[in-house]
Amino acid sequence: MPCPPSPPARSLSIFRDTCVPPRRRLFAAGALVAALALTGHAADPSNPLPPHLEALAVGPATEFRMAIVHPLYAPPVPAPPAAEGVEAVPALASATAPDALGVADAPNSARTRLTVTDLDAKAAFLVLPGDLVRSGIGDFAVREHRLLRPAAKTELPVVRVSHAPAQDAPREEPRFLHPLPGPALLWELLNGATEKQLVATSDELAAAARVTTSRRSPAELAQGERIVARIREYRAALRTLAPPRGGIRRETVGYAFVVDGALAAIETFADGAAFTAAWEARVEGLAVESCLLEAEAGLLDQEVPDPQNPDRCLKDVKGALLAVYAVEPRRDRLEGLGHVLSWAKDATIGRALLTTDGRMAHLFLTVDPAHRKTPEPEDPLSPGALERKARMTEAEKRWLERRKQSQ
Numbered sequence: 001m002p003c004p005p006s007p008p009a010r011s012l013s014i015f016r017d018t019c020v021p022p023r024r025r026l027f028a029a030g031a032l033v034a035a036l037a038l039t040g041h042a043a044d045p046s047n048p049l050p051p052h053l054e055a056l057a058v059g060p061a062t063e064f065r066m067a068i069v070h071p072l073y074a075p076p077v078p079a080p081p082a083a084e085g086v087e088a089v090p091a092l093a094s095a096t097a098p099d100a101l102g103v104a105d106a107p108n109s110a111r112t113r114l115t116v117t118d119l120d121a122k123a124a125f126l127v128l129p130g131d132l133v134r135s136g137i138g139d140f141a142v143r144e145h146r147l148l149r150p151a152a153k154t155e156l157p158v159v160r161v162s163h164a165p166a167q168d169a170p171r172e173e174p175r176f177l178h179p180l181p182g183p184a185l186l187w188e189l190l191n192g193a194t195e196k197q198l199v200a201t202s203d204e205l206a207a208a209a210r211v212t213t214s215r216r217s218p219a220e221l222a223q224g225e226r227i228v229a230r231i232r233e234y235r236a237a238l239r240t241l242a243p244p245r246g247g248i249r250r251e252t253v254g255y256a257f258v259v260d261g262a263l264a265a266i267e268t269f270a271d272g273a274a275f276t277a278a279w280e281a282r283v284e285g286l287a288v289e290s291c292l293l294e295a296e297a298g299l300l301d302q303e304v305p306d307p308q309n310p311d312r313c314l315k316d317v318k319g320a321l322l323a324v325y326a327v328e329p330r331r332d333r334l335e336g337l338g339h340v341l342s343w344a345k346d347a348t349i350g351r352a353l354l355t356t357d358g359r360m361a362h363l364f365l366t367v368d369p370a371h372r373k374t375p376e377p378e379d380p381l382s383p384g385a386l387e388r389k390a391r392m393t394e395a396e397k398r399w400l401e402r403r404k405q406s407q
Contacts, residue, residue, distance in 0.1 A: 182289025
């Protein structure tokens with residue numbers, strides 16, 4: 001039975017119905033490489049991404065309740081010598097010590113630029129889209145990749161995502177916070193959501209999570225009274241991913257996130273060290289999105305059956321990587337580091353940052369939460385497979401009810 005039509009896109013909610021196919025047959029190890037060769041896009045000079053994608057391998061999944069996470073492996077790439085005192089791929093700003101960066105207490109009068117000063121005279125830092133910055137008047141999300149130069153000021157393009165703190169609240173030092181929790185909010189940010197829309201979305205999600213602060217910031221969702229206990233369970237279950245195996249030396253550089261049976265995001269970093277620095281915050285964000293979906297579906301107080309085949313969505317992950325071969329990205333210069341590649345295709349938004357020497361500093365793609373979907377099932381519907389699902393679609397519920405009535 002095919003998936004029911006996707007719901008219309010919604011700008012203020014990350015929730016949607018997803019048609020989850022039953023168990024799938026996995027691709028053979030070399031099938032992806034062979035398929036990529038058939039596309040003919042690897043030689044396209046306008047798309048420099050294929051050589052980096054070819055180096056990736058998808059590892060076995062870790063699953064907990066609504067979430068499936070596949071680690072992504074790549075061979076270690078030796079870092080070239082530093083040039084002009086700037087590292088080839090700088091450390092992540094959101095993972096550095098708070099005293100290394102000075103954040104202005106408020107953005108400019110238009111609230112679209114926030115001044116950040118790199119207080120380290122030697123080290124540069126990399127800011128990623130979706131990084132959250134706390135100021136004296138509220139929390140702001142960064143819109144674009146930016147490089148913070150040593151001992152220099154940078155104007156970050158930002159958008160407000162929270163209310164102001166309470167007037168009687170203790171003053172907090174302006175600083176970088178964890179990135180936006182979950183790829184659904186990142187999709188909203190990159191799809192051009194306005195300040196009003198993002199603050200309203202944060203309000204909506206804070207209410208669902210029962211956040212009690214006056215800011216009602218995305219950074220505070222993990223502490224919502226309704227989901228905080230389940231968040232801890234997700235973090236414990238997903239924190240440790242399967243390590244690389246086999247004779248080829250590889251390291252974990254990224255992840256693919258599947259939630260409620262639908263691919264939601266893929267993200268890779270420059271190397272294993274950068275991934276490790278980012279993962280603690282990323283896994284919390286994936287847990288937040290999973291818990292909010294559980295809350296919307298009424299599953300927080302229910303048991304979810306153990307997975308029968310955690311790798312059942314491997315084909316969708318590899319298919320998403322394959323689709324990047326066909327994109328025609330826009331290329332923009334990131335002064336001091338390299339180029340940012342941007343693309344939007346088939347309800348997916350992607351960004352990649354390449355250094356001037358050709359290294360992949362960061363890559364991610366996120367799928368419109370209102371149009372996440374999986375292909376038509378390869379196998380006929382199975383009542384056993386449906387009853388093991390965390391959440392059936394309305395079409396699947398009707399099919400199962402008709403089957404039971406006919407017996």
